[in-house]
Amino acid sequence: MKNFLKKNYIALIIAIVIIVIGYIYLFGPFKSNQIDLKKYNDSLTLFCQKEENINSEICRDFSLNGPFKGDVDVLYIFYNLLTDSPLSYLPLIIAFIISFLSLKEFSKFFNSSMAKLILIREKYSLFLKKIFLSSFKYVFLFPIIFLILYVGCLILGNFNFDISKYATSSIAIFSFTYLSLKSKFILLFLFNIIINSIIYVLLALITARITNSFYINVILSYILYFILDIIGEVFIGLISIILLNIDPHSYFNFLDIFSFYDIPNYFIYLGIRLLVIFILGVTTYIIYYNKEKFIQFIERKWEILK
Amino acid sequence: MILKINNLVKKFKNEEVIKSLSYDFKSGNIYGIVGRNGSGKSVLLKVIAGLYKQDSGDVLFDGINYNDGNNFPKNIGIAIEEPAFINDLTGYENLKLLASIQNKIGKDGILDSLTIVNLVNDKDKLYKKYSLGMKQKLSLAQAFMEKPNVLLLDEPFNGIERVSVEKIKAYLKKLKKQNKLIIITTHIKDDLVDLCDILLEIDEGVLKEYDNKK
Numbered sequence: 327m328k329n330f331l332k333k334n335y336i337a338l339i340i341a342i343v344i345i346v347i348g349y350i351y352l353f354g355p356f357k358s359n360q361i362d363l364k365k366y367n368d369s370l371t372l373f374c375q376k377e378e379n380i381n382s383e384i385c386r387d388f389s390l391n392g393p394f395k396g397d398v399d400v401l402y403i404f405y406n407l408l409t410d411s412p413l414s415y416l417p418l419i420i421a422f423i424i425s426f427l428s429l430k431e432f433s434k435f436f437n438s439s440m441a442k443l444i445l446i447r448e449k450y451s452l453f454l455k456k457i458f459l460s461s462f463k464y465v466f467l468f469p470i471i472f473l474i475l476y477v478g479c480l481i482l483g484n485f486n487f488d489i490s491k492y493a494t495s496s497i498a499i500f501s502f503t504y505l506s507l508k509s510k511f512i513l514l515f516l517f518n519i520i521i522n523s524i525i526y527v528l529l530a531l532i533t534a535r536i537t538n539s540f541y542i543n544v545i546l547s548y549i550l551y552f553i554l555d556i557i558g559e560v561f562i563g564l565i566s567i568i569l570l571n572i573d574p575h576s577y578f579n580f581l582d583i584f585s586f587y588d589i590p591n592y593f594i595y596l597g598i599r600l601l602v603i604f605i606l607g608v609t610t611y612i613i614y615y616n617k618e619k620f621i622q623f624i625e626r627k628w629e630i631l632k
Numbered sequence: 633m634i635l636k637i638n639n640l641v642k643k644f645k646n647e648e649v650i651k652s653l654s655y656d657f658k659s660g661n662i663y664g665i666v667g668r669n670g671s672g673k674s675v676l677l678k679v680i681a682g683l684y685k686q687d688s689g690d691v692l693f694d695g696i697n698y699n700d701g702n703n704f705p706k707n708i709g710i711a712i713e714e715p716a717f718i719n720d721l722t723g724y725e726n727l728k729l730l731a732s733i734q735n736k737i738g739k740d741g742i743l744d745s746l747t748i749v750n751l752v753n754d755k756d757k758l759y760k761k762y763s764l765g766m767k768q769k770l771s772l773a774q775a776f777m778e779k780p781n782v783l784l785l786d787e788p789f790n791g792i793e794r795v796s797v798e799k800i801k802a803y804l805k806k807l808k809k810q811n812k813l814i815i816i817t818t819h820i821k822d823d824l825v826d827l828c829d830i831l832l833e834i835d836e837g838v839l840k841e842y843d844n845k846k
Binding site for chain 1: 701705717726734
């Protein structure tokens, strides 16, 4: 346990901060907003029961449309957590956090000649597998965080996934394709974060071989991530509009990984990401394939750091 | 055990750093290779250890070639160039990390090797707080700890105080009697004369018997 905490303390601090912020929002501003709405309905009911108010415009509306819909379903709460709370800024920094943590894991072996001492004790392919896996563990960081936050949404929403009764429910946000998944929607959401996180880790692994500085590599992998979005949204998007008269930019939106439910066909969205993973995966393989070049790279790095 | 090197050529950007080198290293001997900086001695050790791949020729351990760009020679210990371990771990933790790869030795094996190099009292210090001599000792300890059949040591006594050097030399002589093969490279011949059975010289990638008239 002590070893686990020592090895993963940065990731744990990040997770705790995000979870605490999320829960403060859920059980603070969001919940009090729901309570205010309920109080308003109660007082309006009393108001409209009085004979002199029955014919007022507000009471006519009230009797025609029913109470203001304060009760909400779980997905609506989850959506509000992602868009209205301070966590709405997360899409911009998730890539940065994952790149930082992955590169930190990697740099342990890049910033020392440990790699050489390991490579006289095990095969290069096994060595790479181990350090890649230690970096890829961070693809599960944000899914775990969101799963914990989702529990808060379940509690606050009384496990309610019934969208039919509530006008202010998630029916206003998600298409029916996603709403029909009900409680399983979270699985798709978490899967989507894992897929995008794999892209961030691969970008980090590629940049780890570009320069000798850990901090420059972190920034560079973040820039690469923006370049990926620009290539997708601007270039491919523009070509598609001109040549095919279709606007695919939402499929190439790598910046906002929460907004996948905006796109009409999830499988096209997923296919594009799998293709990007394949291209980045092949690039990573080519970069790391040669054992001698890898050793020379860490030797050069060590010479600079000395 | 015979380490046979046949017509070994290693180039960097078309420049031959090792030129058609052939030699048979036999176990039960300590070989000393003297050479100035840039003569190719470190590159030779790296090719033998499988860290660099030769452009042509063979490196055979009892007839087996391990240098295929992925594999590594079995049962080998190296201490090459300036040592560099993980800064935020102690000396002992660094060795433990390396020992955990093959699981050949436990805590006692690690402590034994730290005792040989006179570092056992500083085993719990963080590596970043080690002096140059202590770093060199840790590098030797990791090379010794799994009791390999072949030891490749590049400038092993750099920065180490006299008392520890003598202790390490005595240990290397003991290993020789246990039929181990030891190859030591240095640019200072005097480091090796009282230790090595066979003294060689490497210059511009060519290996030959050391000329005692020098």
